[in-house]
Amino acid sequence: MPNTLPSQLVRDILQHIRVNALEAGTRLPERGLAEALRVSRSPVRAALQQMARQTLIERHPDGGFMVGERSHEQPVLPEETESPMESIYLQIAQDRLAGLLPDRITENELMRRYGVTRSQLSDILRRIVQEGWIERLPGHGWLFIEAMTSPDAYAQGYRFRLLIEPAGILEPGFTLDVPRLLQCREEQRVLTEGMVNVVSPAQIFDANTRLHETIAACSGNTFILDSLRRLNRIRRLMEYQKAVDREQALRRCKEHLVLIDLLLERRTVEAAEFMRQHLQSAAREKQLSAAG
Template identity: 60%
Template sequence: MSRTSLAEQLANNVELWIRQEQIPEGTPLPERGLATRFRVSRSPVREALLILAERGAIVARSKGGYAVSSAGGDSSEFALPPANEDEPIYLKIAADRLSGELPERMTENELMRRYEMTRTQLGEVLRRISQEGWIERLPGNGWQFLPVLTSGAAYNQGYRMRILVEPAGILEPTYGVDRDGLLKCRAEQQALVDGAAKWASPAQLFDANTRLHECIAAASGNVFILESLRRLNRLRRLMEYGKAVNRAAAAQRCKEHLTLIDLLLADQREAAADFMRLHLRDAAREKAVNASAEASSTEAVALD
């Protein structure tokens, strides 16, 4: 992920913060304050502000700098969990790991120096990464990164596995609808369709979509279906982060998620299983096409 990509993610996080906190129109946005809040240097903050100005989320002030615009503080209902303030650094570590810039083992001091973080800040990021399953602590203060999907062939095989397993899980004799879980996921997906997909971070998009798919897998009553999907999602997480997000395609996948949820809530399991199969096939085909385009351009993909 380039510095420009970091600025894009930072811009998304700043816009998300403005919306969630309902920052009033006209509130100044000083570079130093944003750099402190999001724990980055002022250079990506400067780029992020330019991006937000182009979007119309903020406006230039006559005295210099930027302020929240009337559109920026619009707080339409948003059901996704808030973005972590360490998101830019978290995504930078993910990108560096995926690109091979980070060795398999690193000490906390090495990570602190590389990313200019305090030990407390680093501890929060490492705790999150550890919970997601792509790093583990070694004896002492060292950490070891765990294997992730890095090849296109393995990535495609993962989708083939999902096409085989996820629809079958819906048809398991032990399947039981998790209404509360599905309704919570539905609120998240509706928020994305209503506009949040335009500015949610890659991690938020990935987490919202995997929450839904894992909720459905858990309802199968088959622990092997759920655990195999969870393990695959841990492996593919970084590869998804390494791809630019096609916002229109992401919103379309979320619309499909709403249809899938409604079929399950109506207990139309056979129809839901067929729809899940088509949904995954379309997503796999789309990503295969875009992956080849990315080799020669910056073509983006959706997260599902």
Template identity: 55%
Template sequence: MARQLADVLAANIHQYISAAGMAPGTRLPERALAEQFRVSRSPVREALRRLATQSVVIAHPEGGYAVAEGGPAVPANGHEPDAAQGDDSEAVYFRIAEERLNGELPDRFTENEMMRRYGITRAQLGAILRRMTQEGWVERLPGHGWMFLPVLTSAETYKQGYRYRLLIEAAGILEPTFELDREALLRCRAEQEALANGGVHTATAAALFDANSRLHETIAACSGNAFILEGLRRLDRLRRLMEYRKAVDRDQAERRCREHLTLIDMLLAGQQEAAADFMRLHLRNAVREKSDS
């Protein structure tokens, strides 16, 4: 399990470096990465070791790691390929998501069943299942087999999810316990700026969802209210597959990224009331646009 976590984390760190447009030599503090991905420092350390063997990062003279010069580009889907995993695995991943939403897959399944259904190897399926587990829509059953976890499956529940976000996200910014995490927001800002400056036109639906939900969850974490953060995290897990199904309008996606930059800048400037108002406007715009797609 520790090895699987390090594999997934290495892919996520690689994607994070690419999306943020980090220059060669940029330090990669273990503590900051652990906070970014909400894990302990031990798997971060192991993930960085693996990235070093791939020449994505290099050892820094003062300790730790830094972005390597001319490291290999991260794939557009935001995940490192296994030796046996390529474009076919990405296509299978989205096919599983679509068929699950369509009610074509049972709640429980075995690896052999999935390998036969999709014509993939055990190594390819293993990488896909690790990704789905990390994203929170499948889990391994004790002993044998796997189970899909509940997700939003209808247009009405999708809209309800956005109405719930309207209730909690703006309120979180106005919580008396709100405390700005400048470093985390600046990391999100770099990621959103990279998307707004062209990255949005090549990123997959999964990569866009990850970047945008990471920002909204970072802001929720600043609220200091554990219920607001946990509520948003659970909703993000539930709505992931519905977001994949939505047609990606690249112009709208770029506009939302630029709205994210405006929102971040308001928070960094200490304009909490204005940021709360802007959050409501941003979410209303998003649900209107996506309801039409």
């Protein structure tokens, strides 16, 4: 499937349906989805039409679309081959990390540098905006947002996560969001059953950060969740720079399943300790891979 914006939004809309536990028959308004996904209505409309053709959703008798019986059946992490636009997206990320792109840049400069049309660039920029590492300047141009660019900063990020993520599980206001955790569990299960070997690095990163941020949200502590979200935004590019070790990724996904099950069984003290061990192990592996 081409990696156009509507094709990307199919996955996002399925995720929206499942995270919010929308039942079959629930209407899917274009405007509401566009606001939730931070895009215009036109690509949302195209994505909904594509989903209807694939019978992932159904047409509402009064017009528009609604959640269908199959909306909860398809894995959120479909097999994906790298498209030309995916390659350009990753090249922009790599050039930004390498210091080859300035903080401020215009669309014309990006079009000339990467040989893309304005329409193609628009799709790529919408994706980067959604991921939180670029923003439009008032009037003209774009501004890249800070990113981790050094191994030391990357290690500090993991040490910070060790401080806040296990503690978040032990917060007095910690309350399980069971539907969201179950959706995360399904994503991790799909990955462990073979998809981790075929999906893109971005999909692995998104599935894993979605789980960790869901758990942080359960803490009830806004500062923990906001801090983790900001950290994930600025470490995203550093993750893309690293070669994906599929065996390590599989091991992490299996650990995620154990962590989710501990939480669902209300074994919060064990879950907090498991989270600590999980992050420590991941940090060691990342440092070893960087050194190698």
